[in-house]
Amino acid sequence: MAEAKTFQFQFTEFWEAQTGLTFGIKGLLHQETSEFQKIQVLETDAFGRLLLLDGLVMLTDRDEFVYHEMITHPSLCLMEEPERVLVIGGGDGGTVREALRYASVREVDLVEIDGRVIDVCREFFPVVASALDDSRLTIHVADGAEFVRNAPADHYDLVTVDSTDPVGFAEALFGEDFYRECHRLLKPSGILAAQTESPFDRSFRESISDAHRMLGRIFPQVHMYLAHIPTYPTGTWSFTMGSKQWNPVTDFDAQRANRQLAPFLGYLQYYNTDIHAASFALPTFVKRLFVGV
Numbered sequence: 001m002a003e004a005k006t007f008q009f010q011f012t013e014f015w016e017a018q019t020g021l022t023f024g025i026k027g028l029l030h031q032e033t034s035e036f037q038k039i040q041v042l043e044t045d046a047f048g049r050l051l052l053l054d055g056l057v058m059l060t061d062r063d064e065f066v067y068h069e070m071i072t073h074p075s076l077c078l079m080e081e082p083e084r085v086l087v088i089g090g091g092d093g094g095t096v097r098e099a100l101r102y103a104s105v106r107e108v109d110l111v112e113i114d115g116r117v118i119d120v121c122r123e124f125f126p127v128v129a130s131a132l133d134d135s136r137l138t139i140h141v142a143d144g145a146e147f148v149r150n151a152p153a154d155h156y157d158l159v160t161v162d163s164t165d166p167v168g169f170a171e172a173l174f175g176e177d178f179y180r181e182c183h184r185l186l187k188p189s190g191i192l193a194a195q196t197e198s199p200f201d202r203s204f205r206e207s208i209s210d211a212h213r214m215l216g217r218i219f220p221q222v223h224m225y226l227a228h229i230p231t232y233p234t235g236t237w238s239f240t241m242g243s244k245q246w247n248p249v250t251d252f253d254a255q256r257a258n259r260q261l262a263p264f265l266g267y268l269q270y271y272n273t274d275i276h277a278a279s280f281a282l283p284t285f286v287k288r289l290f291v292g293v
């Protein structure tokens with residue numbers, strides 16, 4: 001007698017050739033095509049819910065904390081009393097959630113080009129989107145490249161570029177003009193923190209070197225740091241920090257940072273002052289990306 005077959009759906013995000021990461025899928029919870037991209041929410045068998053934009057992994061319930069903690073706290077923990085944060089992209093709300101943990105932060109601007117991402121994440125990722133109704137937050141459904149051209153100078157403590165990969169409508173968020181505008185918006189002690197893809201990913205190595213070179217022409221301090229994100233291509237992810245004032249390693253006061261983190265340290269699952277120092281220690285193959293930059 002034939003055995004009943006149990007269907008096991010799978011989704012694979014191919015990183016290079018036929019190599020990638022495969023998720024076991026329990027169901028498709030949402031699918032639509034917005035004005036900008038395809039938006040899907042899948043229920044996985046091991047990582048909770050999964051957000052895909054144009055078929056690329058954006059976040060999962062299980063490991064989103066790594067990215068969102070690491071694009072914010074290494075910068076905010078360098079500053080005594082950060083007040084204003086600009087989040088470009090980040091319509092899921094994770095970066096906003098982390099910035100608003102600081103009592104000193106009294107103004108966050110979120111600039112997300114696709115309002116449907118915000119709506120879908122409110123519905124399907126309530127933990128990630130948990131701070132989107134905070135009274136300190138202003139949501140702008142707009143192009144980040146356009147927004148920074150019109151925003152006031154000397155205004156923000158931190159600008160984060162929490163965007164999709166540097167293609168299509170996100171490409172403008174990786175150019176020198178954009179970075180110069182971000183520099184203009186930042187206070188003298190301000191920091192730009194951008195996600196800068198994986199140094200293992202051969203297709204992005206040039207863009208990583210380019211970003212470092214461009215930022216080096218604009219900011220006196222440019223530092224890459226790494227984090228381990230299991231569901232991102234290769235699992236090793238980079239961020240690049242451009243600072244007008246701070247060296248994120250030599251200027252980091254762990255004792256002061258721990259006092260700043262104390263009110264919400266229990267909520268954090270990745271960032272701590274040891275990780276801060278370690279994340280800026282780069283493997284040799286990554287350092288070689290910057291030789292001559």
Ligand code: SAM
Nearest residue numbers: 058089090091112113114117143144163164170
């Ligand atoms: N924060 C998530 C993570 O853990 O990496 C994923 C990144 S977030 C979903 C990326 C967002 O950048 C997308 O919602 C996309 O619509 C937005 N985006 C891309 N280009 C943009 C632009 N030029 N201006 C504003 N938002 C943009």
